[in-house]
Amino acid sequence: MSVLAVESLRVKLPIPGGDVTIVDGVDYDVQPGEVFGIAGESGSGKTISMLALLGLLPEHSTVEGTALFAGKELIGMPRRELRDIAGRDLAMVFQDPFTSLHPMLTVGRQLSEHVRRHLHLDRHAAEERAVELLEDVRIPDPRAALRAYPHHFSGGMRQRIAIAIALACRPKLLIADEPTTALDVTVQAGILRLLDRLRREQDLAVILITHDLGVLSSIADRVSVFYAGRVVESGARGDVLQHPRHPYTRALLDALPHPEAAKERPLVAIGGSPPTPGHIPSGCSFHTRCTHAVDSCRVDVPELRAVSDRRLACPVDPFSA
Template identity: 60%
Template sequence: MLNITDLKIAIRGKEILRGVDLAVEPGTVHGLAGESGSGKTMTGLAVLGLLPHGARTTGRIALGERDLLALTPKELNKVRGGEVAMVFQDPATSLHPMLTIGKQLTEHMRHHLGLGKAEAKARAVELLGKVRIPGAEEAFGRYPHQFSGGMRQRIAIAIALACSPKVLIADEPTTALDVTVQAGILRLLRGLCDELGLAIVLVTHDLGVMSAVADQVSVMKDGLVVESGPRAQVLTNPGHAYTRALLDSLPESRTTQEGS
């Protein structure tokens, strides 16, 4: 579904990614782990063409047979939000505070799918129900500040799913949430992956999060993927010293859970 080959990015002469390789299959959650500055978020942004002005990019980002790096801005704009969508870390900043939830959902669909007002509303209410927003019909007319952080993140996920993307990039989607709410969001992502056949790239610094939902795990350090493989293999028998260091930094209870 998504195949990244030898992706290199330089910004103002500084090399950020140094040859990233990543393959994400349909119907799987692929965890992309690493500490701050490792390049994991930049990899996700590159897929959507959301890099800073002046970034120099080489390599290949293939969605099916198409190289996203070779698309024109107009062509890429159709892919972004339509075939590839992103959920950001903080829903308080990714949702517009002055627009209702319904407006933010339906504008997205009317732009990409060409739906009429009634069709878009019906799909929006359906999506709010799918991400388990209580009273979806009523929620449609409410504003972001009227929801908790966990509910806002669910709404952000609904917006990302509005145009039935093939690939969903979730960038630290649980970092701003408490542990109980985190678990609910991770279960939601796992369920959506299984139900819709999505390819999900889960970007996080927390290998404990990976242990809950990922099928495959790739570990990044200094702009490179240093280890990649099935979750159980990477988390219980890591082959790279950096992966072992990340695991050793987890609280003992989290490490025990990963080994179980």
């Protein structure tokens, strides 16, 4: 059984002068213990679709569709009920560790307040748990760290702390939203290895959101590629990243620096820019930037169909094997 099954998720955010659709019917499911990668450019609806699950969208947003988490429907769940799941079974790590920790509260407090609430531990037990967690994420001198404040730590250390906070109640699913984007490359590698080890040790499912396919290639089991609020291609990591079939996935990969092949292959930028919400092109939303587009792409919205080893939303399918 999947940990999370999302179907036809649709999110509209309020803007002055009406609603704008950010997520336009996405489906995916996450299996226990796997890293599920979600890739796409900024503005493709990755983060918003996650915030929708936790009920963290701005007021007056509308969310449609279903999201079954451990057998419970998250969409439309009352806040009060959701609070017992959020932070306990379903945890989230945010992009920027410089802003996601409260600057005036000690690390210990931020590590243990929800543990005490969710797991009903007393102060002492919660502190022991906090020390354990900091050891788990390799923070030196965890006891001293409990009394320190976030600004005493570097960015990588803060993200480790944020991960420790998220994992404090042993969640079933961790949503990591661009957890390495704000960090140096060397620190990035450390964080990714940390996530990889933790999900092995704790049988944790991870949704890893990133715009960097290189990050996914190292630890994701399955990958979904988002474009303009829709899934355009999804499947096993090897299939999607080694043999991309959607022109957008292919373009993303071509735009990636390639250490081994740097000399022979120049980087190819994707022409144009991602559509802004509210100004999504008709038909296939990628057709304005696609070099393989045919006339029907301008009119027909491509469906995400199962094709051999993956699901693909491109009827042209120029790269079929």
